[in-house]
Amino acid sequence: MKKLVCLYIFCSILSSQDYSVRFDGINDYAYVLDHSDLDLTSNYTLEAWIFPESFSWLAGIISKYHTNGSNGYTLRLNQDSPYTGLGFDELETNNSVLDVNQWYHIAAVKSSNGRRLYVNGLEVNLSGNPLNVNSNNDPIRIGSDFGGRFFQGRIDEVRIWNISRSEIEINTNMEGSLTGNEEGLIAYYNFNEGIDNTLNDLTGNEHTGVLVGNPLWTDGISVNGSLGDINYDETLNIYDAVQLVAIYLDNSLGNDQQLILCDTNQDDIIDIDDIVLLISWILGIDNSHLNGINNLSFFQESNSLIINPGENIAAIEIKFEEKVENNNNFNIPSGWIYKIKNDRLILFSIDGSSFPKDYKINLKGKTSIKSIKASDWSGNKQFKTKNSSNISQFKIYPNPFNSSFKVNINSLFNEVISLKIYDINGRFIKELYNGISKNEYNFDLNNYDISSGLYYVSLISSTKVLNKKVVYLK
Structure with a gap:
């Protein structure tokens, strides 16, 4: 479970932008004409909120590298399939940093000490050989990289700085709006125009952006403090549930605000009870008439697991003594999905169904169960450790x-x-x-x-x- 420590007053979180631009991943992008202000080579920071809808090879987020040998700075997706990582000036993260249909704040920082990349305010590891960035005559493109590598999804709140911003500075205002007068800010687009094909530069430096293709104005990032809205799209849906599970299992980075939104039952702990409550909100389940857990049981024999969960079980978490292999043929009941991370297996309903009786699951390798926890649609739960009396x-x-x-x-x-x-x-x-x-x-x-x-x-x-x-x- 994750325990929460809130370092700021929850109600002080401000609502952010109303609009963003959705790029189709085919030929949509925005460009900003070249200017000496934008020829950054030593100290700079690139920031954006992104909402990827699919992943493709080196799809561009912010790029000033569009002709052979121009060697401008780049912030984009990575080059290794399934392209769910990020690349910054040819340094790259591992995959599985990003998921579809989730808002992420990305900040890429270049300084005399090297390069750093932050996702939702948390630094992620970069590896590889960095690009020797040069000044060039290329425009900046938003949503596109060299050779037409187009980004599919929404982009909002693009900020370009001629200084190296610290982790504290990035976290301080990544969830709010800027005035445009901040020190070192040389171009700022909040995407709040909502019409036409122009992105106004709010710094007053007149680095105006122009939309190309047929990108669509749509809802932007809105950090409004609604419990369960973990991807900030102002709608409770299955993507929020998947993101909650990913944060719980440490498969995804969550910022302080997202950790608060994950704690749906407000008990200062993130666990499967929060997952169940969020799913019940999404589906509009009335649990007042449902019976609670009774006679939860399971039996493990070799690499088979037989679960008899009792009535109305909505989620199950099993901890093993050792790492569990992710079996691509993992058989689970219809209407349920699962996630595995190291020694933990989580199964949960996404359609309101309960786990069937005497259900057999096949696991790869030989593993022994350490503990099991189940939560039903009414919020009741049972927990058992291996060493406690059965x-x-x-x-x-x-x-x-x-x-x-x-x-x-x-x-x-x-x-x-x-x-x-x-x-x-x-x-x-x-x-x-x-x-x-x-x-x-x-x-x-x-x-x-x-x-x-x-x-x-x-x-x-x-x-x-x-x-x-x-x-x-x-």
């Missing part, structure tokens, strides 16, 4: 009995158990059962050569041994 009830009835009796067992998860009978002196008489645990057993001692008297029935599991005294009246 058996919550062990009853024998009738007692005394004549010939036959029943054993009732309640357990969180299924495991291999043994039921044995001993005489009053502790001498082993008979093993009545050895196998996967279940709720009820029926035994008839007439089938065995056992005389009347006092006996002990012993239940032996992986974590404990329980004994019950019984009286056999033959």
